[in-house]
Amino acid sequence: MHSGHLIVITGPSGVGKSTIVQEVLHRTNARYSVSVTTREPRPGEIDGKDYHFIDKQRFEKMIQRGELLEWAEVFGNYYGTPAKPVYEALKAGETIILEIDIQGGLQVHEKIPYATFILILPPSWDELLNRLIKRSTEPPEAIKRRFAKAKEEIELAQKSKVYDYTVINDKLENAIEDVIKIVNSVSEKTRKDN
Numbered sequence: 378m379h380s381g382h383l384i385v386i387t388g389p390s391g392v393g394k395s396t397i398v399q400e401v402l403h404r405t406n407a408r409y410s411v412s413v414t415t416r417e418p419r420p421g422e423i424d425g426k427d428y429h430f431i432d433k434q435r436f437e438k439m440i441q442r443g444e445l446l447e448w449a450e451v452f453g454n455y456y457g458t459p460a461k462p463v464y465e466a467l468k469a470g471e472t473i474i475l476e477i478d479i480q481g482g483l484q485v486h487e488k489i490p491y492a493t494f495i496l497i498l499p500p501s502w503d504e505l506l507n508r509l510i511k512r513s514t515e516p517p518e519a520i521k522r523r524f525a526k527a528k529e530e531i532e533l534a535q536k537s538k539v540y541d542y543t544v545i546n547d548k549l550e551n552a553i554e555d556v557i558k559i560v561n562s563v564s565e566k567t568r569k570d571n
């Protein structure tokens with residue numbers, strides 16, 4: 378029996394998920410699930426903190442050994458959630474946040490349907506594109522691909538009906554506060570249930 382709570386945060390690339398989650402982690406007791414990825418680190422990203430950066434061979438081994446709670450190929454790279462830290466956190470009564478893509482979110486829903494699912498949306502398509510450009514972590518071709526995928530992803534997420542909350546990331550501080558409220562109410566509920 379698990380006594381903690383899992384929160385899955387999803388949304389299109391560039392919407393502001395990482396920015397929001399970093400602040401939420403500072404201001405709540407929630408922990409972060411560090412994903413494994415085969416993508417190259419961006420300047421400033423720290424191995425073991427932002428991601429565990431691994432090669433494709435090691436990623437495939439983790440799939441074979443059943444070590445991933447979910448995984449997906451996103452924009453030509455593999456991303457996955459190591460299962461053990463998640464189950465350990467849940468067992469320890471902690472609130473743990475996953476920041477993953479929509480396909481991954483749907484896989485988590487199959488395995489842990491009692492998790493809380495939050496979809497982060499941009500205030501407009503133009504603003505989503507602005508943010509991808511402003512971040513300047515991908516070349517123009519990759520930005521185009523990420524932007525084109527956004528519509529598809531949002532439609533899939535909305536159709537799936539697994540999302541409990543939708544947060545529009547217009548003013549950053551408001552979006553952070555909305556997510557904090559959800560995290561705190563979920564953590565509170567977990568405490569009362571135990």
Ligand code: ADP
Pocket residue numbers: 388389390391392393394395396397508509511512546547548549550552
């Ligand atoms: P994601 O993790 O969803 O891919 P990021 O957190 O990397 O997105 O944010 C993409 C860019 O948008 C970053 O440059 C970030 O500083 C900026 N950003 C995030 N939220 C807002 C906001 N509410 N208003 C303006 N810019 C934002």
Ligand code: 5GP
Pocket residue numbers: 388389390394412413416447448449451456457458476477478479480481482
């Ligand atoms: P980025 O390369 O911008 O860090 O992430 C690209 C996409 O991969 C984002 O939508 C992000 O949420 C998603 N992602 C990050 N980690 C994981 C993971 O462990 N699993 C899945 N399915 N998606 C992930």
